[in-house]
Amino acid sequence: MKIRQIQQKIKDSELTSFLFSSRPNVFYLTGFNSTNAFVLLTEKEKFFITDSRYFEGAKEKLKDWNLILLGEGGKKQLDHLAEILNGLGGQRIGFEEDGVTVSFYKKLQEKLSCRLEGFSGFINEFRASKTEEEINIIKTAVKKTDIVFRKIIEYIPQAKNELDIRRQIINEIFLNGGTGESFPAIVASGENSAVPHHETSDGEIKKDAPLLIDMGMVYRGYCSDFTRTVFIGKVDEEIKKIYSIVKEAHIKAVEAVKAGIPVSEVDKAARKVIEKYGYGEYFIHSTGHGVGIEIHEPPRISVHSEELLPENAVITIEPGIYIPAKGGVRLENIVVARKNGAEVLTETSLDPVVL
Numbered sequence: 001m002k003i004r005q006i007q008q009k010i011k012d013s014e015l016t017s018f019l020f021s022s023r024p025n026v027f028y029l030t031g032f033n034s035t036n037a038f039v040l041l042t043e044k045e046k047f048f049i050t051d052s053r054y055f056e057g058a059k060e061k062l063k064d065w066n067l068i069l070l071g072e073g074g075k076k077q078l079d080h081l082a083e084i085l086n087g088l089g090g091q092r093i094g095f096e097e098d099g100v101t102v103s104f105y106k107k108l109q110e111k112l113s114c115r116l117e118g119f120s121g122f123i124n125e126f127r128a129s130k131t132e133e134e135i136n137i138i139k140t141a142v143k144k145t146d147i148v149f150r151k152i153i154e155y156i157p158q159a160k161n162e163l164d165i166r167r168q169i170i171n172e173i174f175l176n177g178g179t180g181e182s183f184p185a186i187v188a189s190g191e192n193s194a195v196p197h198h199e200t201s202d203g204e205i206k207k208d209a210p211l212l213i214d215m216g217m218v219y220r221g222y223c224s225d226f227t228r229t230v231f232i233g234k235v236d237e238e239i240k241k242i243y244s245i246v247k248e249a250h251i252k253a254v255e256a257v258k259a260g261i262p263v264s265e266v267d268k269a270a271r272k273v274i275e276k277y278g279y280g281e282y283f284i285h286s287t288g289h290g291v292g293i294e295i296h297e298p299p300r301i302s303v304h305s306e307e308l309l310p311e312n313a314v315i316t317i318e319p320g321i322y323i324p325a326k327g328g329v330r331l332e333n334i335v336v337a338r339k340n341g342a343e344v345l346t347e348t349s350l351d352p353v354v355l
Contacts, residue, residue, distance in 0.1 A: 002126045003029065007043055009122075016090025016114065017042040018122065022099030024293045027221055028127055032061055036070070038081065042088065049084065051077065078104075082111035094119050124298045128290055129310040134222065135336055138292070138314055141178070141219035142334050142345040145226045148172040149348055152213065153230070156355055162187040162200045169215050178217035182224060182295045186214035193229065194328040196285055196320060208233040210327045216295060223295045225316050226346060227332035230353040239329065240352075242279060242321040246329045247350050249273035249319040253287055257335055257342035259311035267303040270319040279321045282328075288316040291334060313337045314345075 006029075010018050020026055020039040029039045030048055037050035037058075049068045050058055058067055068084060071077045085093055085108075095105070097118025109116050130138070151172045152165065159165045165187045173181060188198040190206035198212075205211060214227040229243065249270040256269035267287040274283045288301035291314055299307045301315055309315075315337060320330030333346035 002131070003041070003046060006123055006126060007041055007046075010041055010094065011043045013094065013119075015092050015094045015117065017085075017088055018094035018119075019085070019116075020096060020099075020123075022096050025096065025099070025123060025127075028123070028293055030062055030065070031221070032058055033221065034058075038070075040084070040088075047084075049081065078107060079111065082108060086111075086113050090114055092117050094122065096120075096122065121298070125310070127292060128298045128313050130292060130312045130314050130336070132312075134292065135312065135314060137220045137222045138224065138334070139345050141217055141222055141224040142226070143347065144173075144176045144178060144219060145215070145217055145224040146346065146348045147176050148178075148215070148217065149213070149226060149228065153353060153355070156205065156211070156230070156232070159205050161202045161204050162189055162192070163202050165205070165213070166200045169213075173217040176217075178219050180218045182216035182218050185216075186212065186227075188212040188214075188328075189232075191325050191327055194322040194324050194326060196322060196328070196330070205232060208235060210235060210239050210329065212328060212330060214330065214332065222293060223291050225291050225295060225318075225332060225334060226348070227318055227330045228348065228353070229329040229331065230355060232355050235354075236326070238323070239327050242282075242323070243329045243352055245274060245277045245279060246319055246321055246331050249283075250317055250331045250333070250350060253317045253319060254333070254335060254342045254344060257309070257315070257317070257337050259309055259313070259337045259339050261309050263299050263301055263305040263307045263309050264303050266301050266309065266315075266317070267305070270317070271303060274319065274321060282321045282323060283319060284322060285320065288318050288332075290315050309337045311337060311339060 034054040040047040048065045051070045098120040155168050166185045169185045187200045190209035192198045193210045193212035212229045216225040253270035256266045270287045286302035290297035318332035322328035336343040
C-alpha cells in the first residue's frame with residue numbers, strides 16, 4: 001500500500017498527523033475490516049486504534065503497526081482518542097471532514113490541545129490509481145461476476161419476478177466466493193428498464209420486453225460492477241435499435257480510454273455516438289465512475305469533469321438510453337486505464353442475448 005507516499009503528503013501539508021476514520025479508508029490503509037477503528041499516520045509512524053472486539057484480530061493481521069486498544073482501562077473512547085492525539089504533540093491534525101459527524105468533530109476538538117483541520121478526499125488520488133495487487137483482486141471479482149451472470153441467464157426462464165432474480169443473484173454471489181453485493185442488484189423488466197436506478201420489485205418478468213440487470217459482488221474487500229440488457233421474447237424494434245447504439249457508444253468510450261487524457265473525453269466519446277443517432281436527451285447519466293473498495297469512487301467519468309484519467313484507474317464504462325414508459329438499455333464493463341489504452345476486465349460479450 002502507498003503508506004509512505006501518504007505520509008509524505010501529510011508532511012507536505014504541514015500536518016503533524018492525520019486521523020482516518022471512514023471505514024473504506026481504514027480498510028484501504030490496513031486491509032483490516034472494523035466498524036470502529038481509526039488509523040493515525042504521522043510522518044514516520046502508523047497507528048491502528050480499535051476497540052476490544054477487533055483488537056485480537058488486529059494483532060494477528062497488523063504485525064507491523066503500532067496497535068492501541070481504544071478504551072483501555074475503562075476510559076471513555078472519545079476521551080482516550082483525545083489523549084492519544086494530545087500525546088503526539090504538534091499543532092495541526094488532519095481529519096476526514098467528509099467522514100465524521102459535526103457532533104464528533106466538536107466533541108473531539110474541545111478535548112484537544114491542538115487544532116483539527118478538515119480535508120475532503122485527502123487520499124483520493126492514491127485510491128484512484130490502483131496497485132497491481134488491487135487490480136488483480138478486482139479482476140478476479142469481475143471474472144466471478146461474469147460467472148454469476150451466466151448462471152442468471154440460465155435461471156431467468158423460471159423466474160417468478162424481479163426480486164426472484166435478485167435473490168438468485170445474491171445466492172450465486174456467495175456460491176462463487178463473494179462476501180455480498182457491492183450494491184443492491186437492479187433487476188428491471190419492461191418499462192422499468194427505462195429507470196436507470198429502478199428499485200427491484202415483485203413486478204413480473206414481462207414477455208417480449210427488455211430485462212436490465214445491474215449487479216456486482218464484493219470480493220476480498222473490493223467491488224465489481226456489471227450491467228447487461230437482455231431480450232425476453234420478441235422485442236420492440238426501437239429497443240433493438242437503441243441496443244446497437246448503446247453498444248457502439250460503449251465501444252467508442254472504451255477506445256477513448258488512456259491514462260493521462262481528460263476524463264471528459266471518455267464521456268464525450270460515448271455521448272457523441274448517442275447524440276449522432278438523435279437520442280442524446282435519453283442518455284441521462286455520466287458514462288462511468290471509478291470502482292474499488294467502494295462501488296463509486298473517483299474519478300467520475302463525466303463530460304463536466306476537469307480531471308485527468310489516472311494511470312491504473314479502474315473505471316466502469318456504462319452508457320445507456322432510456323425511453324420513458326417503453327424501456328431502456330445499459331451495457332457496462334470494467335476497464336483499467338493503462339498508458340497504451342484500456343484493459344477490459346469484463347469478458348461477457350456485448351452481443352444481445354435473446355431468451
